[in-house]
Amino acid sequence: MAKLRNLSITTPILFALPLRSAWAVNPVDINKPMMAGDWDGAGSLKFSRGYVMAKNDANFLYLTLDVVSDIGNDSGTNDYYWLSFDNNRDRAITSNVDVNYAAYPGQPNKLGRQKYLGPGQWTGLLSDTSHSGVVQEFGPSPNSDVAHRMWKFRIELSEINVSLSWPLSTPYTYFGFRVKSRNPGFTTDFPSNFYRDFTKLRQLVLSRKPTIPSKDLGPLVGSVGLIPTTKISASGRATTDPGYYHVVENAAFGGTLNLIGNRTKLQQLWSAGNRKYKVEIAGPGGGSFSKLISNWSNYRWTGSTYALESFSPNTYGYYQMANPGTDYSIDDLLIQFPTTGLLPGLYSVKVTFYIGTSYTELDAQVLRLYIDNHVPSTVIESVKHGRSEVSACAIETIGAAPDGLNFQITANDPEGNLRSVSFYATYGAGLSTSIYTEGYTAAKGNWAGFTNKLIPASGNWRPPQSCAYSFVLVATARTTNGYSWIGKNNTHRNLTLLVG
Numbered sequence: 001m002a003k004l005r006n007l008s009i010t011t012p013i014l015f016a017l018p019l020r021s022a023w024a025v026n027p028v029d030i031n032k033p034m035m036a037g038d039w040d041g042a043g044s045l046k047f048s049r050g051y052v053m054a055k056n057d058a059n060f061l062y063l064t065l066d067v068v069s070d071i072g073n074d075s076g077t078n079d080y081y082w083l084s085f086d087n088n089r090d091r092a093i094t095s096n097v098d099v100n101y102a103a104y105p106g107q108p109n110k111l112g113r114q115k116y117l118g119p120g121q122w123t124g125l126l127s128d129t130s131h132s133g134v135v136q137e138f139g140p141s142p143n144s145d146v147a148h149r150m151w152k153f154r155i156e157l158s159e160i161n162v163s164l165s166w167p168l169s170t171p172y173t174y175f176g177f178r179v180k181s182r183n184p185g186f187t188t189d190f191p192s193n194f195y196r197d198f199t200k201l202r203q204l205v206l207s208r209k210p211t212i213p214s215k216d217l218g219p220l221v222g223s224v225g226l227i228p229t230t231k232i233s234a235s236g237r238a239t240t241d242p243g244y245y246h247v248v249e250n251a252a253f254g255g256t257l258n259l260i261g262n263r264t265k266l267q268q269l270w271s272a273g274n275r276k277y278k279v280e281i282a283g284p285g286g287g288s289f290s291k292l293i294s295n296w297s298n299y300r301w302t303g304s305t306y307a308l309e310s311f312s313p314n315t316y317g318y319y320q321m322a323n324p325g326t327d328y329s330i331d332d333l334l335i336q337f338p339t340t341g342l343l344p345g346l347y348s349v350k351v352t353f354y355i356g357t358s359y360t361e362l363d364a365q366v367l368r369l370y371i372d373n374h375v376p377s378t379v380i381e382s383v384k385h386g387r388s389e390v391s392a393c394a395i396e397t398i399g400a401a402p403d404g405l406n407f408q409i410t411a412n413d414p415e416g417n418l419r420s421v422s423f424y425a426t427y428g429a430g431l432s433t434s435i436y437t438e439g440y441t442a443a444k445g446n447w448a449g450f451t452n453k454l455i456p457a458s459g460n461w462r463p464p465q466s467c468a469y470s471f472v473l474v475a476t477a478r479t480t481n482g483y484s485w486i487g488k489n490n491t492h493r494n495l496t497l498l499v500g
Contacts (some may be wrong), residue, residue, distance in 0.1 A: 072183030225482015236370030284345030404460025416446025
């Protein structure tokens with residue numbers, strides 16, 4: 001079995017009076033009134049004209065600018081907002097990286113998105129597909145019974161470059177905003193001059209503390225990241241329910257994994273003084289267990305900031321459970337370990353608790369995890385015009401219909417953990433056209449993909465126009481770290497095609 005390397009985390013992160021987002025057990029419906037209950041328990045931060053409220057799940061940040069001082073219900077977009085995020089979290093404005101959201105003129109419920117070019121300078125509105133949104137509301141909120149202006153946002157986490165799967169820190173971003181009211185008249189920036197100077201942006205710490213239904217939790221190890229251990233089959237692959245935080249189907253595991261304890265069970269163990277445990281791993285083929293040694297860090301909330309705490313086993317390879325009553329960035333974390341050094345295959349991971357400080361076993365659970373950090377192979381085997389191979393960088397003339405090209409492509413994952421295949425062409429100024437796509441279904445089982453597949457199966461593919469083309473083949477893995485999909489591979493071939 002491949003050896004695990006130790007994981008050491010030493011990089012500190014600055015936390016100064018952050019806005020702490022709360023976990024959204026159900027996706028927040030920003031179209032529902034503020035008082036309908038979706039925002040109950042949200043994280044809150046006061047500013048001079050009202051409050052910022054935040055929740056998040058694994059896909060979206062839900063944020064409200066609750067402007068309790070704006071009690072004038074004037075129409076249109078004379079009342080407006082700016083909402084900015086420091087996408088690379090360096091507290092400096094980075095051209096074409098950092099993002100600003102604002103309302104479309106005359107359309108308060110349409111979210112506009114642009115990139116910073118410099119202090120107080122932005123691109124035009126971006127036109128790429130986005131699942132983010134905004135809804136303006138005028139009415140009462142949990143912060144004031146007097147009707148007032150609110151802006152409710154649903155921000156896709158990928159747009160602000162945040163992922164809950166970060167192994168080396170708690171997920172966070174920096175943000176600032178402006179709210180403008182015509183009646184009563186005010187313009188308030190938080191913090192002052194934020195759109196010209198990112199150094200004072202406020203930190204927003206996202207939650208990765210989902211409430212997993214008790215019935216789905218394993219008896220000792222409740223989940224791997226967001227995935228309940230009861231949703232992992234004997235083959236070591238996971239399938240979660242439709243609509244779950246992270247929907248997976250027959251998914252393998254990879255990357256850095258967090259084994260999270262069953263909260264109720266850990267509380268019982270702690271109260272009884274049974275806090276010593278061991279983690280072991282056995283490789284493919286049913287080998288014997290050996291101790292799994294890993295060092296990791298977790299962020300503990302002190303009441304005003306997050307403090308980094310390091311965890312590691314003692315000299316003999318035993319761990320001490322963290323107090324389940326303490327507020328950590330990842331609560332009930334038993335071990336965090338990297339799997340990138342392991343060969344693909346079905347592993348067994350065993351967690352054993354002991355009575356007090358003794359070596360008498362009290363309780364144990366064995367997980368079977370299919371670990372696969374390999375990415376699928378992607379090969380454009382051939383591009384043919386009729387019977388002739390078209391070499392890379394060639395200039396080829398395509399005659400009248402039905403003349404065209406056909407391709408042979410390979411997207412193969414020997415371990416059977418292929419998730420999707422996309423073959424497309426890019427051309428011109430940001431244009432693209434799909435040639436072939438295929439995705440995973442349960443009927444495919446452990447899908448390994450294909451080799452030398454003829455595309456199209458019959459006839460020819462014709463280019464939309466004369467242009468330089470890049471033919472791109474992308475294959476993604478059906479592998480998760482418990483929070484998100486990981487692993488993909490791509491290749492491309494460039495040609496110039498002239499349509500005769």
